[in-house]
Amino acid sequence: xxxxxxxLKRKKMKKYNxxxxxxxxLTPLCWNSCYDYPVDEDGLLITDREECYVSNFDLLGVDxxxxxxxxxAIDTLKQTINxxxxxxxDLEHLYPVFSLVTDAKLDPKITGTVDFSNLAAPKQWTVxxxxxxxxxxxxxxxxxxxxxx
Numbered sequence: 001x002x003x004x005x006x007x008l009k010r011k012k013m014k015k016y017n018x019x020x021x022x023x024x025x026l027t028p029l030c031w032n033s034c035y036d037y038p039v040d041e042d043g044l045l046i047t048d049r050e051e052c053y054v055s056n057f058d059l060l061g062v063d064x065x066x067x068x069x070x071x072x073a074i075d076t077l078k079q080t081i082n083x084x085x086x087x088x089x090d091l092e093h094l095y096p097v098f099s100l101v102t103d104a105k106l107d108p109k110i111t112g113t114v115d116f117s118n119l120a121a122p123k124q125w126t127v128x129x130x131x132x133x134x135x136x137x138x139x140x141x142x143x144x145x146x147x148x149x
């Protein structure tokens with residue numbers, strides 16, 4: 001009886017030894033792969049993509065519903081976004097939502113609502129390319145729908 005228990009224990013130990021061995025062999029490979037692909041200060045992968053533009057934009061109210069009246073006019077050459085919101089929209093508490101080209105990121109980050117109430121001073125965000133070398137600043141111009149009759 002004791003011999004069979006010893007044999008079973010040895011088999012289990014062999015299994016554990018194999019798992020430990022594989023873990024020890026694969027861990028350096030995982031670490032090495034991290035060095036092949038650098039990450040930025042936000043933990044995002046830095047790639048070799050040079051594209052840098054906004055593909056879509058929206059403004060959401062505090063209820064997370066769109067407040068835009070029509071599709072935004074995005075000019076990637078002039079780097080402007082013109083958007084009209086409904087009359088009566090609370091401009092002090094809006095969530096801007098950007099869709100960017102693959103691997104690009106936005107600076108500064110959007111962490112909550114943004115105050116767009118000063119229409120004479122448009123907000124600006126910078127789109128940074130995947131390789132982090134190209135930066136394009138977009139100006140968001142908000143207009144409010146005329147008061148309906």
